[in-house]
Amino acid sequence: MGGFSRGMGGGMGAADRPGRHGGGASRAASADLTKKRPKPKFRDIWPEIRALILPRRWLLAASFCLMIVNRACSLVLPMSFKPLVDTVFIKHQMQVLPIVVGAVMLATLVQGLTSYTLTQLLSKSGQKLIAELRVQVQKHVGHLPVAFYDENRTGTLVARIMSDVEGVRNIIGTGVVDFVGGVLTAIFAFVYLMKQSIPMTLVTFTIMIAFAGVIQKAFKVIRPIFRERAKINAEVTGRLTESLGGVRVVKGYHAESSEANVFAGGVERLLANVVSSLTAQSIMTLSSTVILGVVGGVVMYMGARLNYAGKMTPGGYFSYVMILAFMTAPIVQLVNIGTQLTEAMAGLDRTREIMGEMEEDADPARSFEIGPIEGNVRFVDVGFSYVPDKPVLHNINFEAKPGTVTALVGSSGSGKSTVISLVCGFHTAQSGAVLVDGHDLANVKLSSFRSQLGVVLQETFLFDGTIRENVLFSRPDASDEDFQRACSIARVDEFATRFPEGYETIVGERGVKLSGGQRQRLSIARAILADPRILILDEATSSLDSESEAMIQHGLSFLMQGRTTFVIAHRLSTIRRADQILVVEQGRIVERGTHDELYVLHGRYRELYDRQHGLEENLFLAPGEGDVVVEESKA
Numbered sequence: 001m002g003g004f005s006r007g008m009g010g011g012m013g014a015a016d017r018p019g020r021h022g023g024g025a026s027r028a029a030s031a032d033l034t035k036k037r038p039k040p041k042f043r044d045i046w047p048e049i050r051a052l053i054l055p056r057r058w059l060l061a062a063s064f065c066l067m068i069v070n071r072a073c074s075l076v077l078p079m080s081f082k083p084l085v086d087t088v089f090i091k092h093q094m095q096v097l098p099i100v101v102g103a104v105m106l107a108t109l110v111q112g113l114t115s116y117t118l119t120q121l122l123s124k125s126g127q128k129l130i131a132e133l134r135v136q137v138q139k140h141v142g143h144l145p146v147a148f149y150d151e152n153r154t155g156t157l158v159a160r161i162m163s164d165v166e167g168v169r170n171i172i173g174t175g176v177v178d179f180v181g182g183v184l185t186a187i188f189a190f191v192y193l194m195k196q197s198i199p200m201t202l203v204t205f206t207i208m209i210a211f212a213g214v215i216q217k218a219f220k221v222i223r224p225i226f227r228e229r230a231k232i233n234a235e236v237t238g239r240l241t242e243s244l245g246g247v248r249v250v251k252g253y254h255a256e257s258s259e260a261n262v263f264a265g266g267v268e269r270l271l272a273n274v275v276s277s278l279t280a281q282s283i284m285t286l287s288s289t290v291i292l293g294v295v296g297g298v299v300m301y302m303g304a305r306l307n308y309a310g311k312m313t314p315g316g317y318f319s320y321v322m323i324l325a326f327m328t329a330p331i332v333q334l335v336n337i338g339t340q341l342t343e344a345m346a347g348l349d350r351t352r353e354i355m356g357e358m359e360e361d362a363d364p365a366r367s368f369e370i371g372p373i374e375g376n377v378r379f380v381d382v383g384f385s386y387v388p389d390k391p392v393l394h395n396i397n398f399e400a401k402p403g404t405v406t407a408l409v410g411s412s413g414s415g416k417s418t419v420i421s422l423v424c425g426f427h428t429a430q431s432g433a434v435l436v437d438g439h440d441l442a443n444v445k446l447s448s449f450r451s452q453l454g455v456v457l458q459e460t461f462l463f464d465g466t467i468r469e470n471v472l473f474s475r476p477d478a479s480d481e482d483f484q485r486a487c488s489i490a491r492v493d494e495f496a497t498r499f500p501e502g503y504e505t506i507v508g509e510r511g512v513k514l515s516g517g518q519r520q521r522l523s524i525a526r527a528i529l530a531d532p533r534i535l536i537l538d539e540a541t542s543s544l545d546s547e548s549e550a551m552i553q554h555g556l557s558f559l560m561q562g563r564t565t566f567v568i569a570h571r572l573s574t575i576r577r578a579d580q581i582l583v584v585e586q587g588r589i590v591e592r593g594t595h596d597e598l599y600v601l602h603g604r605y606r607e608l609y610d611r612q613h614g615l616e617e618n619l620f621l622a623p624g625e626g627d628v629v630v631e632e633s634k635a
């Protein structure tokens with residue numbers, strides 16, 4: 001398969017990236033795809049076009065030959081009018097008739113067959129290439145670092161994968177061949193017409209060239225309107241999808257009418273856009289009708305005078321008119337194809353841009369295959385910033401021994417998730433090092449490390465598939481026995497078997513058919529199945545009722561056993577059980593120790609704990625119950 005190779009042309013090498021191993025400030029280095037790019041020069045994207053054309057050169061060469069035959073045949077019908085009218089109709093030489101009819105029929109047949117073959121060869125091959133490129137680009141995007149996703153909107157990425165590659169159809173598909181075919185027809189017809197009458201041809205061509213100029217101008221006006229329309233459409237449908245998907249929030253805030261207003265505003269913008277393009281389109285129709293009339297009149301007038309002067313036979317005149325008509329289409333097409341090719345090149349250029357982004361594991365520094373790990377994680381003087389000069393973490397030092405639980409607590413925005421991101425290898429430390437079993441994570445091939453990592457996030461990520469598919473997401477090839485076991489430990493079986501379709505129940509878009517607790521149980525089952533050495537838990541801030549909490553606790557305790565666990569902790573139960581608690585404030589660890597040690601310290605931890613404990617007490621506990629919890633914790 002031709003196409004794009006990773007990092008081809010314009011790819012950013014590790015050395016170009018700021019940060020120690022490229023990944024650290026990769027947020028700053030990742031391309032912002034929304035930025036307007038200068039119009040691509042043909043010279044710049046020639047390597048890509050060459051890579052697409054080379055493997056298909058024989059196909060394209062054969063198509064060109066077919067195209068020449070096709071266009072030559074298309075001229076037989078208009079040219080046949082000369083012998084038909086002059087020889088058969090006027091001179092009554094009937095023996096010429098079968099030759100004319102036979103030639104027309106044969107030419108038409110050959111034209112039909114070559115058109116059919118061209119579509120079969122080129123269109124199918126173009127579409128196949130689009131499919132291949134989509135797969136290639138999606139795969140590449142999937143392997144780009146998290147920082148890249150931070151920088152770019154999902155919609156933009158979807159467009160890169162789905163729409164931009166479509167342009168290649170015009171380069172490999174019918175576009176180029178049509179273009180050349182159009183030029184050939186135009187040249188052939190021009191020569192033929194000039195031979196019939198130089199003045200008439202020059203006059204009609206001047207008018208037609210002026211018309212082509214008008215059309216091109218009109219397209220220049222219309223094209224941005226169409227582009228704008230696609231944008232408005234995406235915005236309106238995007239917002240509509242969100243408000244339909246978030247119907248609970250919309251209704252909860254009684255925001256139906258404001259959502260209706262937002263939608264009405266969007267529809268109005270769309271209408272204004274369509275109306276303005278309709279004006280341009282109708283001007284185009286008007287001018288083409290007028291031009292047709294003018295050219296028709298000129299040809300009629302000049303043709304009649306030529307005939308009167310004995311310089312043009314009636315058959316010659318009809319042929320002339322027919323060829324002129326046949327030629328108009330390819331010439332108008334030329335204008336269109338020209339734009340299509342420009343857009344295809346712009347699409348290719350954008351695809352090239354995204355393919356040039358370096359995949360996570362493409363960093364030459366990341367060459368170490370880590371193999372099975374024990375799960376010792378050590379932060380040595382780690383510093384990190386998402387944006388240059390705005391450090392988020394400063395000199396973080398800690399060790400998480402295999403099989404222990406490390407809880408991260410601290411106020412919102414203090415840097416807990418960032419610490420976790422570094423453990424996951426989503427970002428790379430800019431100073432200091434994150435060591436896993438003594439190996440600097442910055443040098444480790446992330447695919448070898450991530451397979452030993454499990455994450456249970458507070459926003460459980462469910463696909464619109466069955467319960468089974470969602471659990472098996474972490475290990476699609478797991479045996480049914482392992483699947484059942486994971487579901488039983490995480491207590492997914494309890495609610496799944498209550499649905500008529502059991503594990504085959506579709507969880508609905510974003511899992512709306514499941515309660516928050518059920519969703520969490522599902523994601524715990526998923527993590528149990530993955531059997532990771534390092535486990536990341538991002539606990540839900542919103543407390544679950546005590547029954548759900550107990551259900552989840554069972555699965556969680558099992559899951560955490562023997563694994564190095566990092567928790568962004570909100571549940572008091574988790575915090576109390578942690579082997580070490582790191583209190584993070586403004587990117588620094590301000591306190592560390594176990595619950596008991598920190599509790600008596602009367603510092604920041606005690607403050608946070610008391611505040612949360614008070615909150616939980618007020619929310620869920622009957623008066624007096626809270627004290628029992630504290631007693632237990634001290635025991």
Ligand SMILES: Nc1ncnc2c1ncn2[C@@H]1O[C@H](COP(=O)(O)OP(=O)(O)OP(=O)(O)O)[C@@H](O)[C@H]1O
Pocket residue numbers: 027150386387392410411412413414415416417418419
């Ligand atoms: N992708 C990002 N780009 C730029 N800045 C970021 C990014 N992610 C987080 N930050 C910033 O880094 C700081 C630490 O954020 P982080 O998410 O680590 O905090 P947190 O302690 O996990 O907060 P919370 O408890 O609210 O989730 C914040 O000031 C945040 O604005």
